[in-house]
Amino acid sequence: MAVVSLLNDEEASAEALAVFNDIREARGTDYVNNFWRALAHDPAQLKSVWDRIQSVMAPGALDPLVKELIYVAVSTANGCGYCVHSHTASARAKGMTPDMHAELLAVVAMASQTNALATALGVPVDARFDPEQTKG
Amino acid sequence: MAVVSLLNDEEASAEALAVFNDIREARGTDYVNNFWRALAHDPAQLKSVWDRIQSVMAPGALDPLVKELIYVAVSTANGCGYCVHSHTASARAKGMTPDMHAELLAVVAMASQTNALATALGVPVDARFDPEQTKG
Amino acid sequence: MAVVSLLNDEEASAEALAVFNDIREARGTDYVNNFWRALAHDPAQLKSVWDRIQSVMAPGALDPLVKELIYVAVSTANGCGYCVHSHTASARAKGMTPDMHAELLAVVAMASQTNALATALGVPVDARFDPEQTKG
Amino acid sequence: MAVVSLLNDEEASAEALAVFNDIREARGTDYVNNFWRALAHDPAQLKSVWDRIQSVMAPGALDPLVKELIYVAVSTANGCGYCVHSHTASARAKGMTPDMHAELLAVVAMASQTNALATALGVPVDARFDPEQTKG
Amino acid sequence: MAVVSLLNDEEASAEALAVFNDIREARGTDYVNNFWRALAHDPAQLKSVWDRIQSVMAPGALDPLVKELIYVAVSTANGCGYCVHSHTASARAKGMTPDMHAELLAVVAMASQTNALATALGVPVDARFDPEQTKG
Amino acid sequence: MAVVSLLNDEEASAEALAVFNDIREARGTDYVNNFWRALAHDPAQLKSVWDRIQSVMAPGALDPLVKELIYVAVSTANGCGYCVHSHTASARAKGMTPDMHAELLAVVAMASQTNALATALGVPVDARFDPEQTKG
Known part of the structure; x- marks a missing residue:
């Protein structure tokens, strides 16, 4: 409704x-x-x-199918059922195979799990991930 | 800490x-x-x-860089700062250019916005998104 | 169910x-x-x-309609479909017009987008946002 | 960082x-x-x-301060610390008093709680919340 | 669907x-x-x-029922309706009484509320919560 | 800050x-x-x-330590770093051992993963999870 x-x-x-x-x-x-x-x-x-x-969503440095996969991933993490449905359909229309869908879900599941672990452990960001260190 | x-x-x-x-x-x-x-x-x-x-994250139907982009997208939506840092670094190590990063963020921002709109509007899933309709 | x-x-x-x-x-x-x-x-x-x-939700420093708008906004971000429905109905009962609803959704969509961008960019909080600086 | x-x-x-x-x-x-x-x-x-x-965020059917309150509410629910800081500062600059801030937080806390309860109870949407029923 | x-x-x-x-x-x-x-x-x-x-989910340092309660709590916070249903059913099958269910929901509601407050207030972590301080 | x-x-x-x-x-x-x-x-x-x-959080049908574990789980899923720290400390003070902490995190990680999968797959709730079926 x-x-x-x-x-x-x-x-x-x-x-x-x-x-x-x-x-x-x-x-x-x-x-x-x-x-x-x-x-x-x-x-x-x-x-x-x-x-x-x-x-x-137009072709650019990333191709449209990759963009749809990212869209589905974000929609899943945000819990938007409608968006998961519509963008999974779009991804299929742009060439997503069942194998690609399975791998997309495997990455989303993996990330969801390590996101929770990193948050529950309060892991501090490593200094080497700081881009300011590499400014000239 | x-x-x-x-x-x-x-x-x-x-x-x-x-x-x-x-x-x-x-x-x-x-x-x-x-x-x-x-x-x-x-x-x-x-x-x-x-x-x-x-x-x-190994190569498969999706290549490792695409998988890292998906990982960053999920980590952003889940609000895991550590994971955003570490997987953005991994994506760069696997070849993500500044243009690709910019497009990744544009898709994540777009999806976040329409996820919110679809939820706030309570949009019902279209019947044509039902895969059961296409079972033989 | x-x-x-x-x-x-x-x-x-x-x-x-x-x-x-x-x-x-x-x-x-x-x-x-x-x-x-x-x-x-x-x-x-x-x-x-x-x-x-x-x-x-009683009248106070904020009026009841503003409180309902905030309630709908939080419910959307938390992905609670039931709450979006019930509090949108309450907001209408308290005088929310279609124009107000449209603007509410525009702000929610805008915030969702910049929330994602700030998280994906790991933006550090500006020192001037620190209220301790203004303690006497 | x-x-x-x-x-x-x-x-x-x-x-x-x-x-x-x-x-x-x-x-x-x-x-x-x-x-x-x-x-x-x-x-x-x-x-x-x-x-x-x-x-x-310009004045419209809702005034700019109300829009900032909604922005803070969404940013809180999405867990964006940067956005909470920057938009709380903006809200103060637009006239948010400590009493208004306190009431904003009370509504956000209340909504977060009932969002969780409605989700944990799986409450089905009441038929009377359906706007299609009121189409002529 | x-x-x-x-x-x-x-x-x-x-x-x-x-x-x-x-x-x-x-x-x-x-x-x-x-x-x-x-x-x-x-x-x-x-x-x-x-x-x-x-x-x-096997018995260990925590018993299986406690694990199911934790599962329901996480599923609620993540907004996964399916998971709330299936793991509430599992918890009941493992002995969750109506009183235990009521207390589970009360804790989930309480935590959701203080999570929102702590985020909206940007509360900094107390130094004494740092486990590094207690390393020999 | x-x-x-x-x-x-x-x-x-x-x-x-x-x-x-x-x-x-x-x-x-x-x-x-x-x-x-x-x-x-x-x-x-x-x-x-x-x-x-x-x-x-007082003793009831669930004991206080179990309640703290649930609190940590919800705080993790909601991404509240402060709350994860403070309630992990409370759980330790109430007797949570390192083994219990490890199992708590394993359940939270498992749930986060299946929450994402169930959402990405749009799994419909099984009719047998409907409690109305068991009303006399």
């Missing part, structure tokens, strides 16, 4: 509908997923998030 | 020292970082974590 | 029922929401939480 | 320095705090975050 | 089925819960997690 | 000093740790938290 209603095309404002149509064109599908329909109550935020995510 | 003392080589048990030496050999350095020295109070756990991390 | 059964009026102890009736009177409605019906398995905890929340 | 070096004015790129100068002008102080100096390694991200935070 | 399909006995690989049968034998029931059926897509991870959890 | 100054006995109000003295008497030591000195800016909150923690 959503906290706000999910706006369909008729209920969305003109500005929001324009973003829905951008999403459709960018993805080559008529389907607009629930996240955007909930966000459409604030058309300015909807447009801003959509524009930024297009830019952040 | 650590919650337990950091064991130096003289204070470590024989089993813990053997792991310290494995770490030195695997990394080609004499330095053993604080996490392992804190964990050495429980030599069985020390050995188990070290063995597993070697296996999980 | 709850971890414990939700107690109806007949199943609740006399002490729990007295709290249910206090809730009804304070809110001017016969409806007692699920949180209290689950908590009713421990009547002392039920009474203690209800009494404290009445006191904490 | 930061994960990246903190760039001073001489080390910053022209684009980053321009943002530093915007920050100085907007705040009427020569001081640029550490967050921005760390973020300056990615001048585009620096500019984007600064621009967005200016817009998000 | 799961992110991956839940594998039944026919769909599981021979290695995964062997773990399912170990689970059945260890627990004296034919029922294998959903967590393991989802994890079975990666039989090596399935086996590793099952083996480790058997070892970690 | 604290967000507020740590109040010494001279700076504390009469009401806060009375709580400091209760803490001294209850613990049989003259030392009052930093958490309480930071909280003393809000004497009513200070008294309320101290009173409640005394009651919650």
Whole structure:
């Protein structure tokens, strides 16, 4: 159950509908997923998030699939079920194989475990991890 | 300040020292970082974590640098300062450039933001994200 | 699905029922929401939480609507879907408009993003943020 | 210790320095705090975050002080020590009194407690919290 | 809705089925819960997690019921609804009474509250909590 | 560095000093740790938290040491470094041995790992975990 209603095309404002149509064109599908329909109550935020995510997830020094894997990892650690679902689907669409998915989960599980251990042990950061030491 | 003392080589048990030496050999350095020295109070756990991390982070369907990026992302979302430092250092050692670091942070920031929005909006998972629908 | 059964009026102890009736009177409605019906398995905890929340959320240096906005923000960051729902409803009942809701979400999203960046960058606290410096 | 070096004015790129100068002008102080100096390694991200935070935190349906209180609340729940420090300082600069700070903390503590209880009890969302029920 | 399909006995690989049968034998029931059926897509991870959890949760310096209580506490703080359900059920099976459950929740709520307060106040760790001071 | 100054006995109000003295008497030591000195800016909150923690941590269906172990576990998952330190010290004072500490950490690490896996897999709660099924 959503906290706000999910706006369909008729209920969305003109500005929001324009973003829905951008999403459709960018993805080559008529389907607009629930996240955007909930966000459409604030058309300015909807447009801003959509524009930024297009830019952040574009190919660059990291390829788009790697970025999706990172997105799934963060969403898992933040406990966002919706985001885990939608970005796992995106990762699959960008070529994530079952083996890659299994390794992603293994790293997330490993990190979650050592994060807890380092916190429970209060481990102080080693001086050699200080980047100021390497400034000229 | 650590919650337990950091064991130096003289204070470590024989089993813990053997792991310290494995770490030195695997990394080609004499330095053993604080996490392992804190964990050495429980030599069985020390050995188990070290063995597993070697296996999980090894090349596979994902390459080791991608795995480090995922590790940094999870550590950030979990708020583990020590782990962010140590795995950012590992990622650099495995070839992460400043541009890659910048993109990693941009994805982590983006995901953190949409995770919060999806949770605050209570967005229900779209039926099409259900993998059961695609079982034969 | 709850971890414990939700107690109806007949199943609740006399002490729990007295709290249910206090809730009804304070809110001017016969409806007692699920949180209290689950908590009713421990009547002392039920009474203690209800009494404290009445006191904490009362008008003071901050007005009740501002307090509800803060409650929604914390619940989002902690990933508590139930609490996001119930306190967004409370905020609306206390006068939160759609514009206020949109701005609340924009701040929560912004903070989530910079929280992640500050953690990923390990930013040290500026000396000038130290209140001890301003003690006489 | 930061994960990246903190760039001073001489080390910053022209684009980053321009943002530093915007920050100085907007705040009427020569001081640029550490967050921005760390973020300056990615001048585009620096500019984007600064621009967005200016817009998000501006007066609107919610006043700037209320927005700072929400920012502190989210930063606390996300465990970002740096952000708690910097935004508590901002809130004070915008008029937060000790009484308001005390009430802010009381709400954050209260919410953290009931968030945990609702999660531990797995409380299902009440049907009446569904906004779809009120669509015409 | 799961992110991956839940594998039944026919769909599981021979290695995964062997773990399912170990689970059945260890627990004296034919029922294998959903967590393991989802994890079975990666039989090596399935086996590793099952083996480790058997070892970690076995009687030792702490008894198995205490370990389950700790498991529920961590799962609550991490916001894992599934884990709260499954480990609350395990704790009950190992003898957790309603009174013990109530006290567990009271401690989790108390800790969540003071965790938030200590973070919001940025309380520095007292020197006397340093174990290095007590090294000979 | 604290967000507020740590109040010494001279700076504390009469009401806060009375709580400091209760803490001294209850613990049989003259030392009052930093958490309480930071909280003393809000004497009513200070008294309320101290009173409640005394009651919650008292012997009951669970013994005080078990309660401290649960407190450390929650504090770890919530990433509160101060709380991990102070409650690990309390647990030691109440009899936690190094073996018990090692097992506590092993359970916390195990739970953190399976919490992440269950979230990343979106595992649906098994119907048999529903307590409503067992209501008469």
